[in-house]
Amino acid sequence: MTGFDRRTFVAGLAMAGLITGGGRRARADDLPGVTDAEIKIGSTTSLSGPVSALGIQARCQDAFFRMVNEAGGIAGRKITYIYYDDGFSPPRTVEQTRRLVESDGVAFLFNTLGTAPNSAIVKYLNQKKVPHLFLSVNGDKWGDYKTNPWTMGFAPSARIEAQIFAKHALQQNPSVKFAILYQNDDLGKDYVAGVRDVLQGSFEKQATTVPHEVSDPTVDSQIVQLKQSGADVLLSGTTAKFVAQSIKRVYELQWKPTHYIANGAASIAGVLIPAGAERSTGVIASAYLKDATDPTWADDAGTKEYVDFLAKYFPDGKMNDSYILYAYTVAGVLMKVLEQCNGTFTRENIMKQATSLKDLQMPTMLPGILVNTSPTNYHPIRQVQLQRFDGAAWKRFGGIIEGAEI
Incomplete structure (x- = not known):
């Protein structure tokens, strides 16, 4: 099986004896969260608070596991998915995580949301040796297998994304000069680090960096400063509000750099249209998933499975x-x-199995983008395809680009 497909998934499990329970049973005391009938999975998310829109991820996954259970579950066991609202507040994340581990007795945590919430629980979970899998974050530190061997991110990190942007820019012009607007936190610093990984000894000569604080009302002055550097490329390594501001200010200054923006701020409805479709035309972002609304995938089997899932579950x-x-x-x-x-x-x-994924092609991922992990690679996705906004929609271009080895 190369990826998740509802029909082939169910058939494959049945043939392998996993639905009917053909696997070896371990002693109950070796299996927290696991019985002959169920596997308990836990998560914290934001159903309230400043990023409550992201809580829809856990709701979708609850529906997904219901679909799996209707197909017979895993190795004869149904998945019990328990997720709690932490309001994107780290102290509440700690409280709810302890509840999941010590009261609910989950086997592991899955796709917990947010950098600050995950930072508050990572040490506890690693001390307890509880798998902390596929976090909903994009910081590079979540691939640090030496410090946190029980924790793994999922999406391409900001550092990997910046490496890819830098590699693409250098392909167009090896002597290009970079201007980097970055949020003065782990997220923003990852964008600076990614460009430095690629430029190495040329970084000081070819790159100008200007930080901003999350409390800043605007980044207008930072964009003016970066324009004065004479850079050909602008990388907005920050969050949605400030990316929108950077797009507006670049347009007002009649500056025409190649403008790369963070994937997390690539929303057409949330960022590009509010910034102005005309102003946003030409910005570049990364992509690794198929857009179900793109006519390109109208007859794609994986996309059809996804659409069917939405309709039914x-x-x-x-x-x-x-x-x-x-x-x-x-x-x-x-x-x-x-x-x-x-x-x-x-x-x-x-x-062990989470760190043993080899060339996994998921049906909803762009062709050629593969999931790979190992005991020394906790970055499951290191590849993206670039896309450019044409004033109405994203248009992918070029081939698959992979992040640099560091």
Whole structure:
């Protein structure tokens, strides 16, 4: 099986004996969160608070696991998915995570949301040796397998994304000069680090960096400063509000750099249209998932499966909501991990299989983008395809680009 497909997934599990429970049973005391009938999975998310829109990811995954259970579950066990609202507040994340581990007795945590919430629980989970899988974050530190061997991110990190932007810019002009607007936190600093990885000794000569604080009302003065550097390329390594501001200010200054923006701020409805379609025309972002609304994928089997899933199991979901597509995709990757466990669901084996994914092509990922992990690679996705906004929609171009080895 190369990726998650509902029909082939169910058939494959049945042939392997996983639905009927053909795997070896371990002693109950070796299997927290696992019985002959169920596997308990836990998560924290933001159903309230400043980023409550992201809570739809957990709701989608709840529907996804319901679909899996209707197909017979995993190794004869149904998935019990428990997720709690933390309001994007780290102290509440700590409280709810302890509840999941110590009261609910989950086997592992899956797709917990947010950098600050995950930072508050990562040490606890690693001390407890609880798998902390496929976090909904984009910081590079979540690939640090030496410090946190029980924790793994999922999407391309900001550092990998910046590496890819830099590689593409240098392909166009090896002597290009970079201007980097970055948020003065882990996210923004990853964008600076990614460009430095590629430029190496030429970084000081070819790059100008200007930070901003999340409390700043605007980044207008920073964009003026970066324009004065004479750069040919602008990388806005920041969050949605400030990316929109940078697009507006670049246009007002009649500056015409090649403008790369963070994937997390690539929303047409949330960023580009508010910034102005004309102003946003030409900006470049990265992509690794198929857009279900793109006519390119109208006859694509993986996209049809996704659309069918929405219709049957998650009718409140919108096809153009990238958060839902992401949630569906990462849940499919988790199913591959549990399939590879072959009925042995100790925490150690779950983590072993999570770090043993080889050239996995998910049906909702762009062709050629593969999921790969190993005991020394906790960055499941290191490849993207670039896309350019044409004033109405994103248009992909070029081939698959992979992040630099560091």
